[in-house]
Amino acid sequence: MAGLLDLRLKKANKIYSEGEVLAGVIVIQTKTEFQHQGITLVAEGSVNLQLSSKSVGHFEAFYNSIKPIPLLSVTLNAAKPGKIPAGKTEIPFEVPLKAKLNKTLYETYHGVFVNVQYTLKAQAKRSLLAKDLVKTIEFIIEYKDQKVKAEPKPVPFTVTPQSLQNVKDKTALPNFIIKGRLDSASCCIKNPLTGHVIIESCNAPIKSVEIQLVRVETCGCAEGYARDATEIQNIQIGEGNVCRGLTIPMYMVFPRLFTCPTLATSNFKVEFEINLVVVLLDDHLITENFPIILTRF
Structure with a gap:
């Protein structure tokens, strides 16, 4: 040897x-x-x-x-x-x-x-x-400098049966009001994503409240584009039938290597989204989607 x-x-x-x-x-x-x-x-x-x-x-x-x-x-x-x-x-x-x-x-x-x-x-x-x-x-x-910098852009939200999309029969849904806020839709990758959610009312028992980080990757050239969304990580922020009216904090650290500043070029794009997911006891999901922009600074 x-x-x-x-x-x-x-x-x-x-x-x-x-x-x-x-x-x-x-x-x-x-x-x-x-x-x-x-x-x-x-x-x-x-x-x-x-x-x-x-x-x-x-x-x-x-x-x-x-x-x-x-x-x-x-x-x-x-x-x-x-x-x-x-x-x-x-x-x-x-x-x-x-x-x-x-x-x-x-x-x-x-x-x-x-x-x-x-x-x-x-x-x-x-x-x-x-x-x-x-x-x-x-x-x-890693970038030494970047033109786009993270600016606070709070995103308040209210989720009700009427606000949901991709639902065929809204009459079959339980009655619920979910409110909250993402502290910013423009995030510095070095800092955690923060916010809060409040289940004001829900007449169906809840199994879990989760936040999901999703990557949206687009590959393409002259012939066309292929866009795919896949989960990076899922964090449970509420377990079981959570108390109504309770402020549940959101806190998610962006994982290194699996995230990067939002990138768009002529051949490919890398974008990120956050999903707030409320899992009901019967395993039905209430999901709200938030596109976010990640920056290095």
Whole structure:
């Protein structure tokens, strides 16, 4: 066995911004010296788009035309061909994080149909019979500055049987009045989403009150667009047949990597929504939807 190759970044949290330098060391540990054909470093970033299975039938041609969108590609030679001595060897490196022409380094985001990911790969090339030493790590990009800033936009709401949509027979619904407020529909991703809800009246027993964070991902090109909403997280804020007239606080922290500032480009969109869900004892749902805008600052 030739040895172990590892990548260590100077920043422990691995968070960088466009224009910064990705600095660190390549660490090679080996019991015996070995020869290599050169050590290379490759920093890459791309947006990977995928269509949900329900969209594939509609857009067969479109399905083939969704290629990854490259954002970053930097290759450096960390060491010329030579020998690595026995023991521990550290090779320092610095990689400039500069986007490709006419591109922006979007924030790291791990979604279902849209993925924005940045990786750093080190490779020590060996002779034909020996196996190359390879190590890949992910680093995270966050905006340093953003034009759109979060501004308080309170959203008061009242939910009654008459205000509900997508209901065929409103006479079958129980009578209820649910009031409350989202403190802002424009949220800074670093701060929690807050608000409150009050079940003023409901003549059917309640099983649970929940808030749901939903990602809405749109992938598209000239042939058409596919829009899919999927749940990121669900938080229960009331258990059982909650007291009427009681103010129930809402508090939700936005999960890292699974959320990012709201993003709209010509090829894809990443948007977010909040659902307030009241689950009745018979498992019927009363749902109110709130589109929200996420910003970094």
